[in-house]
Amino acid sequence: MAFVFHRLVKVEEALKILEEATGGVGPLGVERVAVNEALGRVLAENVSAEVDSPPFDRSIVDGYAVNSADVYGASEASPVRLRVIGEVKIGTPPEIVVDSGSAARISTGAVIPRGADAVVMVEYTKELEKYVLIYRAVAPGENVSTAGSDAARGDVILRRGKMITPREIAALVGIGINSVRVYRRPRVAVYSVGDELVKNSHELRPGKVIDVNGPALTSLAAECGADARYYGILPDDYKTILHALSQVLANHDVVITSGSTSAGYGDVIYKVFSDLGRVLIHGLNVRPGKPTVIGLSNNGKLLIGLPGFPLSAMIIFNVIVRPILVKMSGVLELExxxxxxxxxxxxxxxxxxxxxxxxxxxxxxxxxxxxxxxxxxxxxxxxxxxxxxxxxxxxxxxxxxxxxxxxxxxxxxxxx
Structure with a gap:
């Protein structure tokens, strides 16, 4: 006998029903991963700098390290002449001291030598044998990035709930972090349901269509931070669907299907969900996307049956499934x-x-x-x-x- 939609609910009400049934949707656990494997993961705790960044006073330009008092008043019309005492190269601790009346060649990123408190850009200088002419005055600290100016040891740099992008990876490495505690990815199993579905164009026959939803929904779930896997196409057969979903429930947090969600005689997803646990929602008061089924398995896993039409499935994913997976992933920042x-x-x-x-x-x-x-x-x-x-x-x-x-x-x- 066909099942009828007893009550169509609003999207907001559906999400509220789900929250109440699960006791609140949220992160599923915490694990530690290496920073170079943390792309797309969500921080489970605040991260503080373990070292100063930069770890020393360094030059941010190529030029000459000087004592700013020595070049006070320097100009194009009245340059200051200083004795060149050596060179500071990047990656090498300086062994020279800049005394009054002297200067040292310095590369971008090199350590500021003792006695110097500023750097004159090379564009404002002219070197003559053992001397350099300075054509521009500099203030104390000019062209110098001081130790800890970017981040001081102990500063909170990234906060819990932040999704890690390449920018965050750069910051983590720069402050001496090798591994981070992140929320476990929600594990999502995706199935497409329908006797009419085939994997690709080579299998097309009259009455058949290529399965679009399986790969698309898997990609959408992965975009939300989930560990999503597409398990293929299932026929419109109650026993086959029940067996397949029963097998993946033990190792997955969410099972997403598409198709066979309506109220026709051949639509069986609501029956499968009911026998695996209980149906929370069967039908949304929306267009498109009305034939959506949401359930909860006996072991507390989320069951989501999306419509078979691709556009409907993608839109309902965005308004129902995405908010759920984002919460499970631990993301606190709004998209x-x-x-x-x-x-x-x-x-x-x-x-x-x-x-x-x-x-x-x-x-x-x-x-x-x-x-x-x-x-x-x-x-x-x-x-x-x-x-x-x-x-x-x-x-x-x-x-x-x-x-x-x-x-x-x-x-x-x-x-x-």
């Missing part, structure tokens, strides 16, 4: 890059009792950014290639007005 403001180009009917997600393409115009709607079906795969994101129209609305400013949720960090 501010994910939204931008743009103008809607014309009046359009939208909303009308359901929260509506409209895919858009961002166009740069002479008056700013415009969000042009892509009026295509949720089964379209080309929409994923040409759309930059989507706008959300609340269920209370009936229209989007011409030239109305809208918020666009981006699918990626940039638009075309």
């Amino acid at each position: 501010e890059w994910r939204t931008l403001r743009a103008r809607f180009p014309f009046r359009m009917e939208a909303g009308g009792g359901k929260t509506e997600y409209i895919p858009v393409q961002i166009v740069e115009t002479s008056t700013g950014l415009s969000a042009y709607p892509l009026l295509i079906g949720s089964g379209s795969t080309t929409a994923l290639a040409i759309s930059d994101g989507f706008i959300t129209v609340s269920e209370e609305r009936q229209f989007i007005e011409e030239d109305e400013e809208v918020q666009v949720t981006l699918f990626s960090q940039s638009y075309r």
